[in-house]
Structure formats: C-alpha cells, structure tokens
Amino acid sequence: MRVVLAEDSVLLREGLAGLLERFGHTVAAAVGDAPALTAAVAEHEPDIVVTDVRMPPGFTDEGLRAAFALRAVRPGLPVLILSQYVQQAYVAEIMGPGIGYLLKDRIGHVREFADAVERVAAGGTVVDPEVVRQLLAHRRDPLRRLTPREREVLALVAEGRSNAAVARSLVVTEAAVAKHIANIFAKLDLPLAGDDHRRVLAVLAYLRG
Amino acid sequence: MSGVPGASGVPRVPGRVPDPLEVPLLLPGDGPRAPRTALRALTGHPLGFLRTSWPWRSLAYLLSGTVFGAVPALVVWLAVAAGPVAAVAVVAVAAVPGALLAGRYERWLLRLVETAPIADPHAAPPAPGPRAWLRTRLGEQATWREAGHTLLAVTALWWIDLGFVGVGVWIPGLLLSAPLQPSSPLGPALSLLVSLGGVALLPLAAYPVTIWAGARATLVRTLLSDPGAELAEITRSRARLADAFEAERRRIERDLHDGAQQRLVALTLALGMARLDLPAGSPAADRVAEAHEHALLALAELRELIRGIHPRVLTDLGLPDAVLDLAGRSPVPVETDVVLPRRPPPAVEITAYFTVGEALTNVARHSGASHCLVRGRLVSEDPRSGGILVLEVHDDGDGGADPAAGTGLAGLADRLAVVGGVMSLSSPAGGPTLLRVEIPCP
Known part of the structure; x- marks a missing residue:
C-alpha cells in the first residue's frame, strides 16, 4: 500500500514512516506542510493519506483542509487524520467511509494504529475511542x-x-x-x-x- | 469572619494602606518612614512635630491660598471703576482659563503639605489647535471640578486661610509686641507677661494652622485629582500581571507540547515497534512491554498536565470548543450552549475556561446531579467598551454548595477578581444549583 504522510514534527514523521514500512507499506512521500501534501498526492496518487490536522504555515487545521480538498477532487481517497485533541465541534460531521480520526497518542499503540490505517484504506471508518x-x-x-x-x-x-x-x-x-x-x-x-x-x-x- | 484566609469568596480591593513601594519623592531630610502629609505629621510626637518643617510649610500653604482673595477684590474694583457690566464680562471671559490656571496652581501648591503629587486629571486633546483643546476642556469633568474649586476658593477658602493665619500668627505676634506698643495701657511688667504669653502661644498656633492646611489640602486633592485614577491604575496593573502570567503559561504549554510531548509520542512508537521485533515471552520483550506501558502512561499524564496549564483546544479553537471538551470529560452528562460572536481576550478566555472546569468538577464531586447545563453569552456588547461574558452552570443536584466549604469556589472568585469578574451562586439545600459568572470582556 502506498502512503503519503504529512506531519510537521520530523521526529514523528520519521517514526510514522518507519512504522508504516514495518507493516509492509510504502511511504511514497513524507512531507511537513499542507501545500507539500497536496503536491505529493498529485504526484504519487497514494492509496491513503495520513495527515496531522495542525500544520504550517498557520498551525490551525491546514492538514485537515488539504485532505478534504484532495478528497473533493478524488472522491473516496482514504484519509487518516491525526489530531492532538478531540475537536468535537466537527469530528462527527467529517466522518464517512474511508475516513479515520485518531488522537496522536494512539500512534504508540503500533499494532492498533497499523490496523486502523489498513481499515481506512479499505474504505472503513475509524474513530478514536476518546x-x-x-x-x-x-x-x-x-x-x-x-x-x-x-x-x-x-x-x-x-x-x-x-x-x-x-x-x-x-x-x-x-x-x-x-x-x-x-x-x-x-x-x-x-x-x-x-x-x-x-x-x-x-x-x-x-x-x- | 473575613479574618480567616480564604473564608470569604468576595474579592477585596486594597484600601489606602501605606505601601513602601509607593513612596513618592521624599522631602529633604525625610526618611522613608517620615509622614507624607501635614495631617499625618500631626499624629506624631507633639514636640517632634514642632521641629519639623510641616508647620512652616502649612503656613506658607495658607498664605499662598489667600491669593484667591485678590479675585473678589479685582471684581469689586472693576465694578467701581468700569461698571458692573464690565466686571461680569471680564469674569465670564476669564472663567474657564482662570479655573484651569487655579487648578494647576493649587495642585502645585499642594506639594507644600503633601509629598505625593497629584497627576494632571485632564485628558490630552485629540487634535492640535485651540478649538480641539477648548472642546476637550469644556467636555471633561476635571474642568468643571476645577471651576467648582475656584468658586469655593474665591468665595470661602481665602478668608478662612486668612483667618487661620491671623489666629496662628497675628495674635501671638500682637501679644509678643506688647512691650513695643507705645500707647499700651499696660505697665512694663504686664507687657512683658503678655509678651511671654505670646511666646507660649506661638508654638501652639502651629496646630490650628497645620490642621486647617491639612484639611484644605484633602479637600483640594479630592476636587482636583481624577477620582478614578488610582483604582484604574490598580485595575490596569492587575490586568497586566494577569496577561503576563497568561503569556507565560502559554509559553510553557507550547514548549511542553512541541518538545516533551512529541518526544514521548516518538518514544512510545519506538518501544511499540521494538515489542513487535522481540520474541514474545522473552525477558527482553517483557521489559520492553513494561517500558512501553510506562511511556504510554507518562504521555497520558503529560497530556493532562498540559491541559491543566493551558489547553491547546482553547488556544486553537476558542471557548465554545474548549467548554465542549470539558463537558466531554465530565462524568455527569453536560449539555453546552456557548455562543460567542467573537473571541474574548486570552486572559478572559482562560479564566472562563478554568471557571467552567472547576464548576463541572464541583458538580461531579459534590452535587449528585444527573444533568448539567453550561450556557455562555456575550452581552451588552458595545463597540467602545466591549461587552460582558456571562457564563452559567446549572445542575439538578442536591444544592447546598457553600463557597466557604473549600469547594474551590473561593479560589474561583479570586481567579475571577484578577480579570474584574464576579461570581454569584444560588444553591438552596435540595437544589438546583446555579453558578453565574460575569467577566468584563473588552
């Protein structure tokens, strides 16, 4: 499975890339901001996008917006969203087939995390227990x-x-x-x-x- | 009751307590403990008081005050020389500038008997030019207070000043000079006795002179200073302090979030990966599993810690979302209804957030409630002064919440006081409880 990964912390980006590769996936691109995410998806046409909500330049919800802009052009593009905290105001609204929403803390549970990536890529829905x-x-x-x-x-x-x-x-x-x-x-x-x-x-x- | 620390939830405004940090310019020879007003000096040792410069300063003050007597004299002279119409015309034209000058003169004179200066209560005109100046001056309260002061000084103060100077100086002087009066009906011996009486009276005269000077100065200070200046300054400095604390908390939160938290996530990830590679059941696998669990717990604890310092959801998304987040964590079902047309300043936001957090904690711990409602609105919004953030926490619990019972409500009141907020609580025994908080929101 080909993954495009967007996460602004280098430490986490490399950790996540290592994790995904450990489970047999290919990280086509690992980027650090929203415009690079858009470009990387256009270039690699991945099976799934894993993105942080907050990213440069604005550090608000650039990752989320970029992911949904990509989904508007590529209906059904699986997206796994990583968030620092639960944004209740819209989390229930954005959920749908091929969308996952996990807190970053969940990354530490590697097996569950890899499982979630696969389920979202298969068109499933994953919601953080929190x-x-x-x-x-x-x-x-x-x-x-x-x-x-x-x-x-x-x-x-x-x-x-x-x-x-x-x-x-x-x-x-x-x-x-x-x-x-x-x-x-x-x-x-x-x-x-x-x-x-x-x-x-x-x-x-x-x-x- | 209010003597018990923390027993009273009502914020106290500091009174006019002598504050060592507030010491103004010292008079020559005065130590930091020296009295700062003529009146205060009177309460010291009686003989010590006579040795200070205060009686002489008071005398000079009263003599300077008699200048105002020149105004009625001038009016009378004008009325006689040029007719009453001219006198009235001159007074009318000179009234405002005269009052302003008089105010300035009196504020300057006040330094004779009070070491603390009075700040100029006038506002700066918004534009240059005499027209803007006149409009500002005519439109502000300070000018009319000065006009009132001038009227008082011209009609009453100057002759009272003169009277006290007369009692204090003229009478002892007259007695003293008894032996020198050529037409004195007293004999030389009696004259000397009267003269000695004058000597005895002279130091006593220092008291009425200083008392009136002090009283006059208090009156003048009341009239000629900005009544809200001191409180406004206290409020502003308190707000600055709160803002500084707030900025510091945000910085700590950011550092922890960008540093320790990211590293811990990476650590849990690395340990989780290590677990995958180790043969199950081996001693190393057990150790790594243990380390992994610890790291996950540490991460969870750090998350809670950061939330207590300054929740990221509040910084990023604002109060309605942050309240929603708090509600989601409450063991008691909480309905939220917070609608704000704009984001309040950070200090107000964080205070409101912690207030709701503490209130919900109380509901969960003490109330036995099965349902809770948090409402928030911005009311009386005004483009110049802002609005008031009103938050209400209703619960259907047992009631009987008491701010004095250490439920954290007293701490809430203190926290609110920093941003000028007030809290009211209605919690009859048997419930329901309503906590209402109002915070000025510029």
Missing part, C-alpha cells in the same frame, strides 16, 4: 439505558471494528458480541446494517443527534 467516549458523555436518555458492557461494545464498534475484533478485545465470544450489538441497536433504535463502516456511521449519526 471521541466516542466524549460524545457518549454528552448524551443522556437512551444511552443511559445501555449497560457498561454495552457501552464498551458500542465504543469499539464506533472505532470500526468487526464483531470478531470486538470479541477478541473484550475476551468474549463473537456470539456474545453479536447479542450485545443487537441489544444496543434495539435500545438506540438504530437500523441494522451490514458493513462495518455503516454501523459506525449509524452510531455516529445517532451520537451527534
């Missing part, structure tokens, strides 16, 4: 009917994990996970859907009310 936690914190009423276990399952589902992955993560059987999910969807009045990312989107759509 986002789900914060969104859950806002919501009362129906979400309060969920048991703590169901909340855990919901958070993992919102990260874009399959039933098997959720089951591994919680050390339960897949059947148990399926039952939890059915319960959650029933409690939240969510339509049942097949694809992972559709489930995620359904959850997010619900969470942002």
Whole structure:
C-alpha cells in the first residue's frame, strides 16, 4: 500500500514512516506542510493519506483542509487524520467511509494504529475511542439505558471494528458480541446494517443527534 | 469572619494602606518612614512635630491660598471703576482659563503639605489647535471640578486661610509686641507677661494652622485629582500581571507540547515497534512491554498536565470548543450552549475556561446531579467598551454548595477578581444549583 504522510514534527514523521514500512507499506512521500501534501498526492496518487490536522504555515487545521480538498477532487481517497485533541465541534460531521480520526497518542499503540490505517484504506471508518467516549458523555436518555458492557461494545464498534475484533478485545465470544450489538441497536433504535463502516456511521449519526 | 484566609469568596480591593513601594519623592531630610502629609505629621510626637518643617510649610500653604482673595477684590474694583457690566464680562471671559490656571496652581501648591503629587486629571486633546483643546476642556469633568474649586476658593477658602493665619500668627505676634506698643495701657511688667504669653502661644498656633492646611489640602486633592485614577491604575496593573502570567503559561504549554510531548509520542512508537521485533515471552520483550506501558502512561499524564496549564483546544479553537471538551470529560452528562460572536481576550478566555472546569468538577464531586447545563453569552456588547461574558452552570443536584466549604469556589472568585469578574451562586439545600459568572470582556 502506498502512503503519503504529512506531519510537521520530523521526529514523528520519521517514526510514522518507519512504522508504516514495518507493516509492509510504502511511504511514497513524507512531507511537513499542507501545500507539500497536496503536491505529493498529485504526484504519487497514494492509496491513503495520513495527515496531522495542525500544520504550517498557520498551525490551525491546514492538514485537515488539504485532505478534504484532495478528497473533493478524488472522491473516496482514504484519509487518516491525526489530531492532538478531540475537536468535537466537527469530528462527527467529517466522518464517512474511508475516513479515520485518531488522537496522536494512539500512534504508540503500533499494532492498533497499523490496523486502523489498513481499515481506512479499505474504505472503513475509524474513530478514536476518546471521541466516542466524549460524545457518549454528552448524551443522556437512551444511552443511559445501555449497560457498561454495552457501552464498551458500542465504543469499539464506533472505532470500526468487526464483531470478531470486538470479541477478541473484550475476551468474549463473537456470539456474545453479536447479542450485545443487537441489544444496543434495539435500545438506540438504530437500523441494522451490514458493513462495518455503516454501523459506525449509524452510531455516529445517532451520537451527534 | 473575613479574618480567616480564604473564608470569604468576595474579592477585596486594597484600601489606602501605606505601601513602601509607593513612596513618592521624599522631602529633604525625610526618611522613608517620615509622614507624607501635614495631617499625618500631626499624629506624631507633639514636640517632634514642632521641629519639623510641616508647620512652616502649612503656613506658607495658607498664605499662598489667600491669593484667591485678590479675585473678589479685582471684581469689586472693576465694578467701581468700569461698571458692573464690565466686571461680569471680564469674569465670564476669564472663567474657564482662570479655573484651569487655579487648578494647576493649587495642585502645585499642594506639594507644600503633601509629598505625593497629584497627576494632571485632564485628558490630552485629540487634535492640535485651540478649538480641539477648548472642546476637550469644556467636555471633561476635571474642568468643571476645577471651576467648582475656584468658586469655593474665591468665595470661602481665602478668608478662612486668612483667618487661620491671623489666629496662628497675628495674635501671638500682637501679644509678643506688647512691650513695643507705645500707647499700651499696660505697665512694663504686664507687657512683658503678655509678651511671654505670646511666646507660649506661638508654638501652639502651629496646630490650628497645620490642621486647617491639612484639611484644605484633602479637600483640594479630592476636587482636583481624577477620582478614578488610582483604582484604574490598580485595575490596569492587575490586568497586566494577569496577561503576563497568561503569556507565560502559554509559553510553557507550547514548549511542553512541541518538545516533551512529541518526544514521548516518538518514544512510545519506538518501544511499540521494538515489542513487535522481540520474541514474545522473552525477558527482553517483557521489559520492553513494561517500558512501553510506562511511556504510554507518562504521555497520558503529560497530556493532562498540559491541559491543566493551558489547553491547546482553547488556544486553537476558542471557548465554545474548549467548554465542549470539558463537558466531554465530565462524568455527569453536560449539555453546552456557548455562543460567542467573537473571541474574548486570552486572559478572559482562560479564566472562563478554568471557571467552567472547576464548576463541572464541583458538580461531579459534590452535587449528585444527573444533568448539567453550561450556557455562555456575550452581552451588552458595545463597540467602545466591549461587552460582558456571562457564563452559567446549572445542575439538578442536591444544592447546598457553600463557597466557604473549600469547594474551590473561593479560589474561583479570586481567579475571577484578577480579570474584574464576579461570581454569584444560588444553591438552596435540595437544589438546583446555579453558578453565574460575569467577566468584563473588552
């Protein structure tokens, strides 16, 4: 898989490039600002863009904007966004197929991170658990009917994990996970859907009310 | 009750306490502990007072004040010489410049009996030229205070000055000179006795002269200084201090964020990669796994630390997003409704942020609430003076929140006071609780 990486900290950029290569991907370009990201994507046509939100020159949300400008021209271009903190105001709005949103701290969990890159590249949706936690914190009423276990399952589902992955993560059987999910969807009045990312989107759509 | 530190949540404005750092120009021979006004000098040792220059300065002050007596004399003379119409015309034309000059003269004279100078209360005209000058002068309060002062000086102060000088100097002088009076009905012995009485009276006269000089100076200072100047300066310096602290916090946050935090992320990444390469179950793998966990924890802790110093979400996105972030961290469900048409200054923003943070912490810890609402608006917005940032934190908990009970509310009030904000709390037993904060937002 060919990756274009945009991150202004040299230390992290090199670390991320090393990580991606360790998992068998090709880092076509590793750049340090938004214009270079746009140029690199035009040149290399990568399978996925991994970008920091904040980048030079303005240090606000250049990376995010550049990524979405690229997506406007190349519909469906997978983008994994790395952020220093959860920007709740728009995180639920920007999510969609082939988009991932992770906090930078998550990079340290290398296996999960590599897994997230692959899932986003495959058109899936990945949301940082912290986002789900914060969104859950806002919501009362129906979400309060969920048991703590169901909340855990919901958070993992919102990260874009399959039933098997959720089951591994919680050390339960897949059947148990399926039952939890059915319960959650029933409690939240969510339509049942097949694809992972559709489930995620359904959850997010619900969470942002 | 207010004697207990931290017991009172009400911000206190410092009074007129002698402040060693505020010492103005010293009089010759005066030490730092020397009294700074004639009135203050009176409260010292009675004999010591007589040895100071204060009685003489007071006398000179009162004598200089009698100059104002010349004005009515001039008016009377004009009225007699050129007719009352001319007198009224001259007074009308000379009124404003005369009052300004009189004010300046009195402020200058005041240095005789008070060492602290009065700052000129007049504003600088916005444009050069006599027209702008006149408009500024006629439009400001200071001019009319000076006019009032001049009226008072011309009608009353000068003859009271004269009266005290008369009592203080003229009467003892008259007594002293008794033996020299050629037509004295007293005999030589009695004259000498009267003269000695004059000698005894002379130092006593220093007291009424100084008392009136001090009282007059206080009156003049009240009339001729800018009443808000001192408080405004305290407020400004407090705001500057708050801004400096704020800038420092941001710098520390930036340094930690760009330095330590990035390195820790890189470290967790490197350790995570190392774990992949080590054979599972080997001693090295266990050690690296342990190190990796520690690094992840350190990163999480550093993140929290940075958030406590100055949250990046606030710097980047402003108060509504930062409040949303706080709400997301609260164990109690929090609804937020913060809508601001513009970003408040950094010091106001950070104070508002920490206020909401502390309030939400209190709600989670003490209230037993199941729901909380944070509202924020900018009200009374005015293009010149700005507006007021109003924040309200409602919760449906048990109530009974007490600022004196060490719930952090007192600390909040102190923090707010720095930016001129006020806090009000309604928390009846049984709830609900409403915390309302208002911060001036220039």
